[in-house]
Amino acid sequence: GENVEQHPSTLSVQEGDSAVIKCTYSDSASNYFPWYKQELGKRPQLIIDIRSNVGEKKDQRIAVTLNKTAKHFSLHITETQPEDSAVYFCAASPAGNTGFQKLVFGTGTRLLVSP
């Protein structure tokens, strides 16, 4: 089955710096890659996603890139702010599920943005 690895496990940056979180997946048939942000004590919330027919997607300060050949995808956050501090999870959705999404998650990256 699908296996997702995520690095780094913790990331500390200064406010205004960029942050990059990387994930690799094992199932070449996976076709959907969401990123979730979980603030302390709160629910995971989708911040951006990308499908396998797209190489890059941007939403303001957040971007995701996908390299299907290498089977890895990355989250890029520019001009980081203290409110970006949270745990970020990547996930991959193997193809073949009818309707529902079987998401396989990475272990998470704790991002700390210092003022």
Add this chain to the structure above:
Amino acid sequence: ETGVTQTPRHLVMGMTNKKSLKCEQHLGHNAMYWYKQSAKKPLELMFVYSLEERVENNSVPSRFSPECPNSSHLFLHLHTLQPEDSALYLCASSQVVAVPYEQYFGPGTRLTVT
């Protein structure tokens, strides 16, 4: 209330107790999920219901028993749990569509087994 709600938010139970976790979604979705979130481990998918039918049981021990009476409600019945079952249990919902789409999570139930 909007979105996905879960009750109770916190639960402490002994190993011989029986309790139930409840999830309700107000989004008109027709797929619901139970996840287990333990410290330093990835979110683990436990069960999936699509159109009120269980379509995934991810090798979960029988001491966890899900129930989905309708597309808006999902329960997780717990009995004779072990201390290692202590975790945050998250419910999520999504729309059953041809292409993958966002899952909306509830706030979770923090379970402690003593």
